Amino acid sequence: MLRIALIVGSTRPNRFADKPVEWLVEGAKARTDVQLDVLDLREADLPFFEESIPPSMLGGVYSHPKAEAWRRRIGEYDGYIATVAEYNHGPTGVLKNALDSAFLEWNRKPIGFVGYGGVGGARAIEQLRGIAVEMQMAPLKHEVNIAREPFMGVLTQSKTLNDYDYLIQSRTDLFDNLVWWAEALKVARTKLRLVQ
Template sequence: MLRIAIIIGSTRATRFADKPAAWLRGIVEGRTDATYEFLDLRDFPMPFFDEVASNAYAPSTNEVAQRWQQTVAQYDAYIILTAEYNHAPTAVLKNALDYAYPEWNRKPVAFVGYGSVGAARAVEQLRLIAVELQMAPTRTGVHIQGADFFGAWQQGAALEEMAHLQPGVTAMLDELVWWGTALKTAREA
């Protein structure tokens, strides 16, 4: 069975990420096409990248980074849950991506973004980063933006009640599973 990690890309004490993470958990628990597990970057407090080179060229010395690499290597595909800070992904997320390299190679990645523009600019940068990590970013992403974001963040609206987001989530998951299966088959061959 395909193993998919959902990476929570913010560590702030007041992060919004917990709301879409709970929403996604409710959705993926109803699916039988893969196993879905959450990886919270709070559980991997890596320093800012300070190795002699990428772990593609030299083993990492930081024990938390080594644990992160071993953890992400276990998965066949990824969903990155991201905020947008100043038109970019969070520094802690970029750092986590930089601390691994061969572990990401030839695996698909999808994105769920949130913020005033649904983290569209952060996701666009993450797609470029994913290509450099030899990942395959999927076409469909989910962008929790505008009234949906502010309603959930400031007014307590439930993402579960925003039915218009569901088709995008379903398409994203279906694409990720397809690509995950195809690339896992190719990696194993």
């Protein structure tokens, strides 16, 4: 079974993020190929990046204990999903900071995104894909976009994400593709010589 971390990408009080988190955990429970652990950035309580020497020059080690604990935790997983709130057409500061707070642990692993907002977080997700490539990750093509109608439906009309069949299908596609990449890259990481 693959170990996948679900990173909760926003931390503000009353965040919407908890809705997709709950729904993704429910989706993962119905599968036999994925163990999904929730990594809440509220609990990680990371400092804003404050290393005096970039981790890239120190073998990926961090001096701040909370960043060090975070990057070790990240290292336990075969792949990642992040919930993506879109703040001013970009990802949240806390999610970007969480990506900066590990280095080698992300390398050659897949990440998928579940966005929400007016256009389903699509603009923030596009930026995250570029960031993920720089971290030597494999960002998935497949994504879940909870756009205006379902976003407002859940927020203001007591609807649930399960009321939208196309979202359930997107969730399945995301898990299926994440599993494919996670399996493939796990083999590659153990079998192939690493190139810089």
